[in-house]
Amino acid sequence: MRFLQRERTVVEEVLPGLDQCLTALSPAELEAADSPGIKLFRDSGGPGLLVPTEHGGRGADLLTALRVQRAIGSRSPSLAVATTMHHFSVASLVEAAATSSGMEWMLLAAIAKDNLLLASGFAEGRTGQGILNPALAARTDGGKVFLSGSKKPCSLARSMDLLTVSLPLPGPDGQDRLAFALIPADAPGVTVEPFWGSPILAGAESDEVVLDDVEVPSELLVRTDVTADGRLDQLQTVGFVWFEGLVTASYLGAASALVEHVLGDPRGNVAVAAEAVTCVESVALALEGLAAEVATADVTQDTLARSLMCRYAAQDAINRVLSLSVEALGGMTFIGSGDVAYLNSACRALAFHPPSRGRMAAPLTEYFAGGAPLRIP
Secondary structure, three states, X not given: OOXXXXXXXXXXXXXXXXXXHHHOOOHHHHHOOOOOHHHHHHHOOHHHOOOOHHHOOOOOOHHHHXXXXXXXXXXXXXXXXHHXXXXXXXXXXXXXXXXXXXXXXXXXXXXXXHOOOEEEEOOOOOOOOOOOOOOEEEEEXXXXXXXXXXXXXXXXXXXXXXXXXXXXXXXXXXXXXXXXXXXXXXXXXXXXXXXXXXXXXXHHOOEEEEEEEEEOOHHHEEEEEEEOOOEOOHHHHHXXXXXXXXXXXXXXXXXXXXXXXXXXXOOOOXXXXXXXXXXXXXXXXXXXXXXXXXXXXXXXXXXXXXXXXXXXXXXXXXXXXXXXXXXXXXXHHHHHOHHXXXXXXXXXXXXXXOOOHHHHHHHHHHHHHHOOOOEOO
8 A cells, every 4th residue: 555545534534625635735834824725624524523523523443543643744844733722622521521511513513514613722732741740720709610721832723713721620628629610712811922932833823822921711611630749530541642643643644754755755765764664664653552442441541641652752763763864865956945844844743742851750650660650740
């Protein structure tokens, strides 16, 4: 089978016309700050990809979503990264709807029907900041909740319809517990400010979203059992597994685009090309194994641990691909086109997504050695 054919076939099946539209645009257009990629994704029905079919969505499982993200990443790394954040939020809502008697299903139906985009406002992108630590400050007034602060960077900042955020709220025992809120992008007190200064992944719209005492609609508030010690409940565990898989597949797509350059070079070294293909396909197989586990068994902390191992192994494999591919393509190709240098830089950003390998070294070692509860610092 031709390289990436399977993944691009899946995209055509679930999001008809999207790959053709992306192919018609240059990488420079798709990666620019004013990229049309997000609009094309919305127009193809992409926001409803993970929404169950009974709520009007495409009902994609993790395997399908992984293949879609890899294919999109091979066309536009910015679009793949941006839509990963949307899918992460939707996957968490799907899990919440499956175990709750609340109104999450109505929101899922609206996402599919109106092609709503969800930005993720979780604590991310700051060195030393744990992903479970809320990025915004919350205050309560009677039964009302108000949020202030900012999230930067926040992908889909300029195209989002809703912002999903984490916040601490007192539980019945008075102890703070993590909660999730969905804030309409046009709510009073919500503004977007420029933040992303790099040309790399500029098309992801990762700017700053500022909240100034924004009221959270009560029907858009989801409480969890996660306390300050960082233990994960089922909702968080499922969300993390999907996030690690999808973000890995997105950057795998960007690395795969570089491998396509190597395969298309008539002067290329066949041994180097074979090794590069082997590296990216080994990551794809690991991701498919993760998807198979999610499809056939309950998502547990074991699943989360394996998703993290898959992601960290992918970082190593992608770094090897970059080294092989850039050298194989040669200096003249590097000089003559910005695509190779761009992909080389974009792929490096996988290491910036939480949780970092360094922060997880001790928790994973403890977990595998003694079965201690897995904690995300």
